[in-house]
Amino acid sequence: MSNICFHHGQKTLARRRIPMISIDGYEYMCSKAFPGGMYVICKYKERKNCKFRGKLINNQLTISRNHDHARVSDAEKIYNFERSLYEEVTTHHFKSLRIIYDEISLLHHEAAIHVTWVDIYPKMLRWRRQIKPPIPNSIDQYINLIEMPEWNMYTSHNQTNITVITIEDNDHSKSIIYADLEFLRSLNNVFELYIDATFKVVPRKPAFCQLLTIFRIGSRFTYESVLTYFSINLAPHLHPLAINTDFERALGTAIERIYPGVTHTRCYFHLCQAVMKRVKKLKLLNGIYENDARRLFLQKLLVLPLLPAEDIELAFYWIVSTTVPVILIYFKKLLKYFHSQWIRRTRPELYSVFLRVFRTNNFSEAYNKVLNVRFGTHPNIWDFTEKILILQELKQTEYASLQIGNQVTGHSRRRETLKNEIIHRAWDLYQNNQFGIPQFINCVSHLINELKNGRAVEVQQVNDFIIGVPIGIEFIVGEHITDCVVCEQNITNHICLPCNHWFGCSQCVENMRALLARVNANLSCPTCANVVDSFEMIF
The missing domain is CATH 3.30.40.10 (Zinc/RING finger domain, C3HC4 (zinc finger))
Incomplete structure (x- = not known):
C-alpha cells in the first residue's frame, strides 16, 4: 500500500502538504520536520485523544510513547476511500461536496463507517480550495484572474458563457456585471423589467455592497452607469414599457434618466412590508390579532395603493373620518407614520398599483430566495462566481422549456388567485362607477381580511357591496x-x-x-x- 493518505495536518500550511504515513495499521502525520526526518503524531490525536509520540528517519519509525487505541484494521480501505474522494473533488469542480461523499461512501461502505462526513468535510473543503485561484484583494485582481485561460471553467460550462465586465462610475466606485450575452440576445418581446437586490450572497472579499437582479449597488451614479451599460451594450433590443422596483430613490432617478417615459411602479409588497414593520416596532401586533375591528382597519390602510393615485389621499382621510375614536387612538402613532411617509413624503403616484396585473416585485424577491439557498451567506468570490455560472445554465434550460409551453414554476396558491380575482372585480366596478371610494375600500378590505382569517370567500360576494348609487364622500x-x-x-x-x-x-x-x-x-x-x-x- 502507498504511504500517501489524503489528509493534512492541523497546524501550518507546510505541514499540511506533507503526506500522511500509514504503518502497520496506524496512521501518522507530521508534527515537526527536521533535516533528514520528522516528528510524528497519531492521526487520531484529537478524536481518540491518542498520546502517541515518535519520529521518522529514513522511513524508520522510532516510538517514544505508544498509542492509546488499537490498530485500525481497515486502514487500506480508508486510504482507498479517501483517495477516491480526493480524485472526485479535484476532478468535478462544481459538484457538491456532500453529494460526492454520499456517492463515494456507497462504494466504500466499510471505510465510510470510520470516515464520517463530519470528519472528512474540512479536508474535502481544503482539497477543493487547492484547485481554485487565490482569493483576490481587489476587483481589478479578480478580473485579471478570471480572464486567465486556466480559470476558464468559471465563465464557461457546457453551452453557457458568462461575460464578466467591470465599469467605473462617476464617483469612482466600481461595478461588476455578469452577463450571458447570447442569452440576452435571445430575449424578445420583453416589456417589463423587475429590479431588486440581496445582501447576503455577496462575497466579503473583495468588498461588495450587494448583488442586483438586474443590479443594485447604492448611489445614483452607480445605478445610471450600470443601467446605461445594460441598455446600450447588453440589451439595446429591449425596450421595456414598465419597470418594477422597491422604493430606492436613487434607482428611481436613474430609471427616469435612462428610460424616459417608462412606467416605473414601486412594489406594493414593499409598502405593506414597511407598514407591518412599523406595526411591530410600535408593538401593536398582538392587539391587532386579538381584535377583528383593528385587523380590518389595518387592512383598509393596506388597500389604499389599489386605488388610483389621485384618490388615495382622499380615501385615507375618509378611512380616518369614519373610524371610531377608540380604534384611532390605538393606531395614532401608526397613522402619524402613514400620513407622513405615504401621503406627504412618498406621493401616491409613486406606489399606486391601480389596474396593474403584477403589483409586486415578488419575482425578484423569489429569485433572491433562490440565490440565498444556492449561494449561502457570503461565499468566497470563486464559489460565488461558479454558482452564478451554474444558476445561469439552469435558468437557460428553464427558459428553453418555457419557449415550448412547459411550466417551470408551481401554480399560485388558491388564496392568492382568489384575492386577485376579488381585486380585479372590484376594479371593474370602480371603473364603471358602480363603486365609489367607500364601497371599494370596504369591499376589498373585508374580503381580504376574511381570506386571511381562513373563512370561505367567493368572488361573487363583491357584488354584495353594490348599491343603487355609489356613495360619495362628504x-x-x-x-x-x-x-x-x-x-x-x-x-x-x-x-x-x-x-x-x-x-x-x-x-x-x-x-x-x-x-x-x-x-x-x-x-x-x-x-x-x-x-x-x-x-x-x-x-
Whole structure:
C-alpha cells in the first residue's frame, strides 16, 4: 500500500502538504520536520485523544510513547476511500461536496463507517480550495484572474458563457456585471423589467455592497452607469414599457434618466412590508390579532395603493373620518407614520398599483430566495462566481422549456388567485362607477381580511357591496374630518378628550392651548359642549 493518505495536518500550511504515513495499521502525520526526518503524531490525536509520540528517519519509525487505541484494521480501505474522494473533488469542480461523499461512501461502505462526513468535510473543503485561484484583494485582481485561460471553467460550462465586465462610475466606485450575452440576445418581446437586490450572497472579499437582479449597488451614479451599460451594450433590443422596483430613490432617478417615459411602479409588497414593520416596532401586533375591528382597519390602510393615485389621499382621510375614536387612538402613532411617509413624503403616484396585473416585485424577491439557498451567506468570490455560472445554465434550460409551453414554476396558491380575482372585480366596478371610494375600500378590505382569517370567500360576494348609487364622500363638521372648524383651511387631525370629537388642525390646537394658558379658562367641545381636558393628535 502507498504511504500517501489524503489528509493534512492541523497546524501550518507546510505541514499540511506533507503526506500522511500509514504503518502497520496506524496512521501518522507530521508534527515537526527536521533535516533528514520528522516528528510524528497519531492521526487520531484529537478524536481518540491518542498520546502517541515518535519520529521518522529514513522511513524508520522510532516510538517514544505508544498509542492509546488499537490498530485500525481497515486502514487500506480508508486510504482507498479517501483517495477516491480526493480524485472526485479535484476532478468535478462544481459538484457538491456532500453529494460526492454520499456517492463515494456507497462504494466504500466499510471505510465510510470510520470516515464520517463530519470528519472528512474540512479536508474535502481544503482539497477543493487547492484547485481554485487565490482569493483576490481587489476587483481589478479578480478580473485579471478570471480572464486567465486556466480559470476558464468559471465563465464557461457546457453551452453557457458568462461575460464578466467591470465599469467605473462617476464617483469612482466600481461595478461588476455578469452577463450571458447570447442569452440576452435571445430575449424578445420583453416589456417589463423587475429590479431588486440581496445582501447576503455577496462575497466579503473583495468588498461588495450587494448583488442586483438586474443590479443594485447604492448611489445614483452607480445605478445610471450600470443601467446605461445594460441598455446600450447588453440589451439595446429591449425596450421595456414598465419597470418594477422597491422604493430606492436613487434607482428611481436613474430609471427616469435612462428610460424616459417608462412606467416605473414601486412594489406594493414593499409598502405593506414597511407598514407591518412599523406595526411591530410600535408593538401593536398582538392587539391587532386579538381584535377583528383593528385587523380590518389595518387592512383598509393596506388597500389604499389599489386605488388610483389621485384618490388615495382622499380615501385615507375618509378611512380616518369614519373610524371610531377608540380604534384611532390605538393606531395614532401608526397613522402619524402613514400620513407622513405615504401621503406627504412618498406621493401616491409613486406606489399606486391601480389596474396593474403584477403589483409586486415578488419575482425578484423569489429569485433572491433562490440565490440565498444556492449561494449561502457570503461565499468566497470563486464559489460565488461558479454558482452564478451554474444558476445561469439552469435558468437557460428553464427558459428553453418555457419557449415550448412547459411550466417551470408551481401554480399560485388558491388564496392568492382568489384575492386577485376579488381585486380585479372590484376594479371593474370602480371603473364603471358602480363603486365609489367607500364601497371599494370596504369591499376589498373585508374580503381580504376574511381570506386571511381562513373563512370561505367567493368572488361573487363583491357584488354584495353594490348599491343603487355609489356613495360619495362628504365630510360633516363634528362627526367627520373636514376643513378645520377654526381656520377653515387645514385638515382636522386632533380630537378632544375625553369626548373624542374632532376639533381642529395642529396649528389651531397649539394656538388654542397657548390662549387657554394665558386666560386660565376652560374650553368646551364644539360638538357636545363638554369641557375639553386635552387634545389627541391622530395623524
